[in-house]
Amino acid sequence: MAELIASILLLAGAVFHLSAGLGVLRMPDAYTRMQAGTKASTLGNTLVLGGMAFLHPGWTLKLLLIIYFVLMTNPISSHALARAAHRIRVPMTPKTTVDALRDAGEQSRGGA
Amino acid sequence: MISTVVLVTGLTLILIGIWGMLTHRNILRIIIAFSLIGTGTHILIVAIGYVASGTAPIIDRSLSIAKAPMRAVDPVPSALVVTAIVIGLAVTAIMLAFAIRLYQAKKTLSIDAFTESRW
């Protein structure tokens, strides 16, 4: 029974990792690629490690710690990367309609 | 079988790094290709030391002192790679420092702009 749950979780995690890789390949510009890569791969990590916890119940605390670390570091690092890319004006795909960061920057500079 | 797969992975990484170093014109991409060659070499060295159905050479609950010479993997290549990784980081740092200096001199990151050493 535990093996069944573990296998389903591991398979789901692998599928999310595959979609992360596909997203990084096929997305039009840098920002959408970063979003696809981070979100899908963080979730894939969590699912794979959760599946391992069902297979080896003795490792549960260590695996929960690892999931916590991954959840803390992955989004923060991709956030820093995306802000740096926006600052050096990496071009966005023409389908983008809203640029909230640039509007917020102009507002703060114009208002202050 | 396992060590052959890891060996081929390391050699493929070295090949990709060589191709990248020869093709690209941007300095930063050449540095990344250099780092790839380094990583591929580390994987290659560790793969050479694998003993069939062996385990890590660390004595703990699962590997006793008496059984270690029979079941452990060769420790010498791993010891070589440990220092090689840190040295690879340091060499990449020097290359990046040179890239910054070159950019300050010519305001471009393409190596086609630096023609002083070419015949």
Added chain:
Amino acid sequence: MIRRALIVLAVALFGFMFAGLSVHHVERQSLPPLGKRYVELVPQERGAPNVITGILLTYRAFDTLGELAVLFMVAAGVGMVLGGREGDHANRLSDATPPPRQASEIVGTGAQILVPLIAIFAVYIIANGHLSAGGGFQGGAVVASSAVLLLLANPKQRFDQQMLASTEAMAGVLFVLVGVAGLIFANGFLDNRVLPLGQFGTFFSAGAIPLLSVLLGAKVGCELSVIIDRFRT
């Protein structure tokens, strides 16, 4: 055009050579003689459960000392290439970069939580070098990564260059002093039997290996932090 063809030819030749290497590769069935001697000797004579760290800090400790010298040279080289004249106009990377902006609040908050955790993790890796996978080099690299996080969260942060430089120098001097003590009190330079071997597998065991690991980790961590600090514009 001709350059393209030459590149393809070079890569194809390398690929051919590598394919020949991997086809004739035969997996080892038993340890080679040198590896076997090390796996037998290190736990019994030197009292270290981790054979790899035992090799790096006892039988091949002189090579580790040379490694430290190479790292020091690299740090000095980066300092020379990038330091130069501070505040000189030629040093400004580009006049077109936008004015520096405040670091993001998310990164700052995340750094407040993560830097202590990373530091504890680094100390754990360094201190457990002789018991399980780990050691001075690996822990030193993790210390440098916590320095990177600090710099990312607060770009105006000033590292105390004096403290880093003197810590690094003291760690190197102490390393050599432990080695000389090995000459005087035990069998040879950097022999780890200057301190008692203790009970196999406990924390305070394996002679001078934990002490050497700590010194090594401190030196490597300080060196890599100094290198990274130089890259700040």
